[in-house]
Amino acid sequence: MSVDKNTLHRQFGRLTALLITCLLIVFLLCRPTSGFAQGNSARTLFADNKAGILQIRIIDITSGSKSAIGSGFVVNDNGLIATNYHVVQIAASKPEQYRIEYLSASGAAGSLNLVDVDVVNDLALVKITSQTSSQTSSEIAAVLPLAAAEPAIGVPSYALGNPLDLGLTVVPGTYNGINQTSYHPRVHFTGSLNSGMSGGPTLNQAGEVVGINVSTAGNQVSFLVPVAALQQLVAEQQLRGQSVDNMALRIGQQLLADQEKKFAQLLSLDWPTIALGEASVVNELSPFFRCWGGSNSSSDKAQLLNADRTCRSEDNIYLNEKFNSGVIEHQFFWLETDKLNAPQFYAYYSRLFDDFAPGNKAREKDVGDYQCDTQFVAVNNAEAKPQRKTKAVFCARAYKDYPQLYDVLFLQGTVDDSRAAFISHFTLAGVSRDNAKAYARKFMEVAQWR
Amino acid sequence: MAVIIELLGWGGKRQRYFRVETRSVTIGRGYENDVVLDDAHISPNHLRLDAASEGWQLTDLQSLNGVEIVKNPSSPSAQILGSDSPILIGEGAEIKVGRTRLRILSDNHPVDAAKVLHHLEQDAGKLNRLSIWLPLFLISLGVEIAALYTSSFIEWQWKNVFSTILSTQALLLFLALFWGTMGRFLRGESQFLSHYCLILLAGLAYSLADLLIGILGYNAGTEMIILILSPLNALLILAFLLSANFALATNMMPRQRWISSLGFVMLIIVVSISAQLKGWGEFSPYPDYFSGLEVPALQFASAEPADDFIANFDMIFTEADRLAID
Numbered sequence A: 001m002s003v004d005k006n007t008l009h010r011q012f013g014r015l016t017a018l019l020i021t022c023l024l025i026v027f028l029l030c031r032p033t034s035g036f037a038q039g040n041s042a043r044t045l046f047a048d049n050k051a052g053i054l055q056i057r058i059i060d061i062t063s064g065s066k067s068a069i070g071s072g073f074v075v076n077d078n079g080l081i082a083t084n085y086h087v088v089q090i091a092a093s094k095p096e097q098y099r100i101e102y103l104s105a106s107g108a109a110g111s112l113n114l115v116d117v118d119v120v121n122d123l124a125l126v127k128i129t130s131q132t133s134s135q136t137s138s139e140i141a142a143v144l145p146l147a148a149a150e151p152a153i154g155v156p157s158y159a160l161g162n163p164l165d166l167g168l169t170v171v172p173g174t175y176n177g178i179n180q181t182s183y184h185p186r187v188h189f190t191g192s193l194n195s196g197m198s199g200g201p202t203l204n205q206a207g208e209v210v211g212i213n214v215s216t217a218g219n220q221v222s223f224l225v226p227v228a229a230l231q232q233l234v235a236e237q238q239l240r241g242q243s244v245d246n247m248a249l250r251i252g253q254q255l256l257a258d259q260e261k262k263f264a265q266l267l268s269l270d271w272p273t274i275a276l277g278e279a280s281v282v283n284e285l286s287p288f289f290r291c292w293g294g295s296n297s298s299s300d301k302a303q304l305l306n307a308d309r310t311c312r313s314e315d316n317i318y319l320n321e322k323f324n325s326g327v328i329e330h331q332f333f334w335l336e337t338d339k340l341n342a343p344q345f346y347a348y349y350s351r352l353f354d355d356f357a358p359g360n361k362a363r364e365k366d367v368g369d370y371q372c373d374t375q376f377v378a379v380n381n382a383e384a385k386p387q388r389k390t391k392a393v394f395c396a397r398a399y400k401d402y403p404q405l406y407d408v409l410f411l412q413g414t415v416d417d418s419r420a421a422f423i424s425h426f427t428l429a430g431v432s433r434d435n436a437k438a439y440a441r442k443f444m445e446v447a448q449w450r
Numbered sequence B: 001m002a003v004i005i006e007l008l009g010w011g012g013k014r015q016r017y018f019r020v021e022t023r024s025v026t027i028g029r030g031y032e033n034d035v036v037l038d039d040a041h042i043s044p045n046h047l048r049l050d051a052a053s054e055g056w057q058l059t060d061l062q063s064l065n066g067v068e069i070v071k072n073p074s075s076p077s078a079q080i081l082g083s084d085s086p087i088l089i090g091e092g093a094e095i096k097v098g099r100t101r102l103r104i105l106s107d108n109h110p111v112d113a114a115k116v117l118h119h120l121e122q123d124a125g126k127l128n129r130l131s132i133w134l135p136l137f138l139i140s141l142g143v144e145i146a147a148l149y150t151s152s153f154i155e156w157q158w159k160n161v162f163s164t165i166l167s168t169q170a171l172l173l174f175l176a177l178f179w180g181t182m183g184r185f186l187r188g189e190s191q192f193l194s195h196y197c198l199i200l201l202a203g204l205a206y207s208l209a210d211l212l213i214g215i216l217g218y219n220a221g222t223e224m225i226i227l228i229l230s231p232l233n234a235l236l237i238l239a240f241l242l243s244a245n246f247a248l249a250t251n252m253m254p255r256q257r258w259i260s261s262l263g264f265v266m267l268i269i270v271v272s273i274s275a276q277l278k279g280w281g282e283f284s285p286y287p288d289y290f291s292g293l294e295v296p297a298l299q300f301a302s303a304e305p306a307d308d309f310i311a312n313f314d315m316i317f318t319e320a321d322r323l324a325i326d
Helices: A002-052 A085-093 A130-136 A228-240 A247-268 A340-351 A433-448 B119-125 B130-150 B158-186 B192-219 B223-248 B254-277 B305-313 B314-323
Strands: A055-059 A066-074 A080-083 A098-104 A111-116 A125-130 A158-160 A169-180 A187-190 A202-203 A208-218 A221-226 A273-276 A279-282 A289-295 A307-315 A319-320 A324-325 A330-334 A371-379 A388-400 A406-414 A421-430 B001-010 B016-020 B024-028 B045-053 B054-059 B069-071 B087-089 B093-097 B100-106
Touching: A002 A055, A002 A066, A002 A158, A002 B001, A066 A085, A066 A158, A066 B314, A080 B093, A085 A098, A085 A111, A085 A319, A098 A125, A098 A273, A111 A247, A125 A228, A158 B001, A202 B001, A208 A228, A208 B223, A221 B069, A247 A319, A247 A421, A247 A433, A273 A307, A279 A421, A279 A433, A289 A330, A307 B016, A319 A330, A324 A421, A330 A340, A330 B254, A340 A421, A340 B024, A340 B130, A371 B024, A371 B305, A371 B314, A388 B223, A388 B305, A406 A433, A406 B130, A421 A433, A433 B314, B001 B024, B045 B069, B054 B069, B087 B192, B119 B192, B130 B158, B158 B192, B158 B223, B192 B223, B223 B254, B305 B314
Parallel strands: none
Antiparallel strands: A055 A066, A055 A098, A066 A080, A080 A125, A098 A111, A111 A125, A158 A169, A158 A202, A169 A187, A187 A221, A202 A208, A208 A221, A273 A279, A289 A307, A307 A330, A319 A324, A330 A421, A371 A388, A388 A406, A406 A421, B001 B016, B001 B100, B024 B045, B045 B054, B054 B087, B069 B093, B093 B100
C-alpha cells in the first residue's frame, strides 16, 4: 500500500513538473513576443497618427487663456475634426465669451468652428476656420480612418489624447464590447481615461478609430462612444454640406427624437412587476435600468416597517455642466406599522411624502419653475375591492431652449389606510407631453397596492 | 373755595392729592405746613400759595432748591422762581419742588365724563380666578402633550418632550407676567391670572382653528387655502388677544386699543412680507407641491378617476411653458 502510494505521489509530482515546464515554455515564448507586439503597436500607432490628433482648447476671449481642454481628431480630407460635445459645449452656448482652438502635435494652432453635434451621443464636429485652413491644412492632414466593423471583445486598443494637459499620450487597453447597461450605446474600454482625453480616438492595432473617448468610472473602467455614431454624424454632415446654423434647434430635435424612440420602446414593453409589501411595483424595465432596495425590517427600535425600491436608468444626456437630461427614475415605498396610531403614522408618512425631488440637475437659465397639481385619485383596479383612494401629485417644468420637452415628477400615495401606505413615484427628464401622459397611465396601472 | 394740590407721578398721572380749605397754603417738608411732602430736596418751609382773583400768588419761602414752574396757564414760559418775587399761577399750573411735581387746581376744576365700562373689560376681569385658570392651564397642557404625542413617530419617551413643554409654558408665563406688570404700573391692578387665562384661551383657539384649516386645505387639495387662512387665523387671534390685554392692563379707549393691536399685527405682516420678498420669484430646482396628509378619518373629498387626473396634465404643461418664458 505504502509503495503504491509513493509511486502515485512520484507520478503526480512528475506530471506537475512537466506541466509547469510546458507553461514556462509557453510563457517564455509568448511573453517577449506579445510585449514586443504591444509596445511596437503603441509606438507605431502613436508615431503614425499623432499628426491627426489635436488638443482642443476652449479659450476665454476676455482673459485670452484656456479655460478647458479636450482632444479631437481629423476624420476626413475636408479637415473635419471629431470631438465630444461636452468639450466644446461651453463655447457653443457662449460664443461671445469663448472660442475654440486647436493645437497639433507639431505645434500648429488655429481656431475652429462648430459644424454639427450629436448631443445624445456626446459628439461634435468642428472645422478649421477658413482663413487659417490654407496654411495649416497640410500639417494636420493625417486623417484617421474609422473602423468599418465593431472589434471583437478582448481586442487590444489604444486610447489617445491629452490627459491633464500633459501632452499627447497613448493608453493601451482592451476593447470590451458595447455595454448593455446603458440606453445610449457605450463601449466599455478597460484602460485609464483621464480628463483632457475626452474627444480623442481609441484605435485598434490597424490604426482605425473604434471609439471616441468620453468618460470614465475610475479604476480602468472607461467608456467610448461607438464609432458607428460618429460615422452616422459625419455622413449626415456630408449630405448637408454646411454647418448647422441653429444649434439649439438641432439639439432640441435630437432630444425630441431620442425620447420618442426611447419611450416608444419602453411603452411597448410588458412591464415586469415585483412585490413590495402588499403592493406590486415595476421591476427592472430593461437592461439599462438599475434597481436598489432596502428596508428597516431588522431594526428592533423601528416603530414601522419602511421598505423601498429605487430604479434609475443609466442614460444621462449631457447638455451643459449644470444641466443634464434623459434619466428615468422609479421609486416605491411600502410603509406598515402595528406600533404607531393613525396620526403618528401619518406624521411620518407626510414627512416622507414631502421629500421627492427631480432626478436630473438644471439651472434657471435652462428650465422654468415646476408647476404642480394635486388631486385625490381613485385607483381603478378590478381585483382590489374597494378601490384604493390616493393622493396624486404631478409636476412639470419646461425646457427653455428646447421646446416641447419637460422634466416631470409624479407622486402617488394611498390615503385610505390608517396603518399602511404605498408610495409610487417616478421622474422623467426630457420628455414630451404625450409620452409623459402615456407613461403616467401605464405606471399607475402597473404599480398598485393589490 | 378750596385748593387741590395733586402729587404727580410717572407720565403726569396723579398719585395722590391734598385738599386745603384755607386761602393761604404753605407747602414744605416741615410738619407745620398745610401740605407736608416727603422729599429730601424740599426745604422745611418751601413755598406759599395765596388765593388771588385769577389763580394763586406763589411765593418761594427762600427754599434751597427753588421752585420750577413747569406749566403755567397764566404765563406760558417756564421759569425758576426767584426768592423774593412772587408770581401768579393759574388753574392747572404744574410746578416742581425738589424732585416732586405738583399740579394746582381749584375744587371746581372740571373732570372728564365717566367712561362706559366695556363688556370686554368686565368679562375679562372675571377670569382673574384660580378656579378658571387652573382648568384652562391643565387643558392647554393636555392639548400640547396630545399634539406632541400624535406627531411623534419614534418611540415615545417623556424625557424627550419635557423641555418642549417647559419652554412653551415658560413663554406663556412670561407673557402673562409682562401684562401683569404693565397693569400694575398703569392701572394699579395686575390681573395676572386674567392675562394668563386670555393667553391660554388664545392658544387653544389658534390650535383648534389651525387644525380645522389643515383638514379643510387637505380635502380641498390645495395648499393655497392653508397658506392664506393659517396666517390670517394667527393674526386675527393675536389682534383679539392684544386688544383684551390692553383693555385689562391700560386705560385705553376701545378705539385706541383696536388701533394699537391691529397696528401691531400690521407691523408683523409688513415685516414678514418684506422678509419673504427676498425669495420672491426666485428659481427653485425643486418642485413645490402640496405634501400635506391627514389620517383617513379626516379625508372627505371624493377621488377622481386616474384618466381625469392625467387629462389635467395638459394644463400643467401649458402653465409650465408660461413659467419658462417669464
